[in-house]
Amino acid sequence: MALIAGIITLSFRAEKAPANNYPTLPKDSAGSAKAFMSVYKVLMSPRCMNCHPSGNAPLQGDDSHIHTMNVTRGVDGKGIYSERCSNCHQAENAAGLHMPPGNPKWGLPPANMRMVFQGRTPRQLALQLLDPKQNGGRTKAQLIDHMANDDLVGWAWHPGDGRTLPPMSRPAFAAQVRLWIAKGAYAPSAKTK
Numbered sequence: 058m059a060l061i062a063g064i065i066t067l068s069f070r071a072e073k074a075p076a077n078n079y080p081t082l083p084k085d086s087a088g089s090a091k092a093f094m095s096v097y098k099v100l101m102s103p104r105c106m107n108c109h110p111s112g113n114a115p116l117q118g119d120d121s122h123i124h125t126m127n128v129t130r131g132v133d134g135k136g137i138y139s140e141r142c143s144n145c146h147q148a149e150n151a152a153g154l155h156m157p158p159g160n161p162k163w164g165l166p167p168a169n170m171r172m173v174f175q176g177r178t179p180r181q182l183a184l185q186l187l188d189p190k191q192n193g194g195r196t197k198a199q200l201i202d203h204m205a206n207d208d209l210v211g212w213a214w215h216p217g218d219g220r221t222l223p224p225m226s227r228p229a230f231a232a233q234v235r236l237w238i239a240k241g242a243y244a245p246s247a248k249t250k
């Protein structure tokens with residue numbers, strides 16, 4: 058029993074720390090770009106986009122309106138002065154409609170690496186996600202790992218009362234991310250909307 062548990066832990070760790078390992082398939086620009094379009098639908102859904110806004114305020118709700126109370130990013134993404142995210146956002150979702158959602162890492166990307174999704178075309182966003190200078194220094198393997206396993210990304214699939222879920226399950230999303238990259242990590246053409 059202990060041995061089996063050990064093996065499971067090991068393989069789980071191996072998946073958690075992929076330096077440069079990612080699945081590869083024969084290059085297929087059309088198939089890769091098609092998979093990215095599924096990924097894009099999730100990235101642009103309110104649960105992801107609300108924390109990846111084009112401005113310095115987070116967005117709220119399924120209509121992605123500007124966060125009330127003049128909340129802003131600040132240098133580290135966790136707000137300024139009395140409006141630190143953690144003043145209202147706890148480690149867990151607070152129960153009830155319009156209550157603050159929660160996660161221990163709650164915040165926006167920092168001011169020096171804003172990771173904007175809002176307003177990006179599929180091509181722009183694909184190129185941005187693949188660029189270590191704009192994606193937090195991630196390799197392709199680490200990008201897959203973040204989308205498939207990161208706990209803050211995972212919040213989007215248990216977002217608290219009254220918030221809609223992304224348009225596909227997390228495993229289906231992770232599978233499309235892997236397919237996009239395995240087939241060559243192509244960006245959709247500039248004409249794809």
Ligand code: HEC
Pocket residue numbers: 099100104105106108109134163164165166167172185186187191192193203204209210211212213223
């Ligand atoms: C509560 C805010 C929040 C939510 C919700 C959120 N993110 Fe993020 N995201 C962040 C922060 C903060 C970072 C930067 C931290 C880091 O680099 O690990 C980040 C970084 C990322 C990155 C790596 C950088 C990049 O842009 O390439 C990806 C990819 C990403 N998020 C995808 C998602 C996806 C997919 C969802 C929805 C399923 C999502 N995020 C929801 C706050 C959020």
Ligand code: HEC
Pocket residue numbers: 103104107108115116117118119124126128129130134135136137139140141142143144145146154155156157158163164165216220
């Ligand atoms: C004064 C309290 C307060 C502060 C400070 C605050 N928030 Fe919020 N936030 C809320 C409340 C309340 C909600 C829920 C609003 C609702 O559902 O109508 C919310 C909702 C959100 C949402 C919407 C989630 C979704 O997908 O609909 C995001 C994103 C968010 N906050 C990010 C932040 C970030 C990032 C910070 C810090 C930079 C921050 N908030 C600071 C109170 C606060």
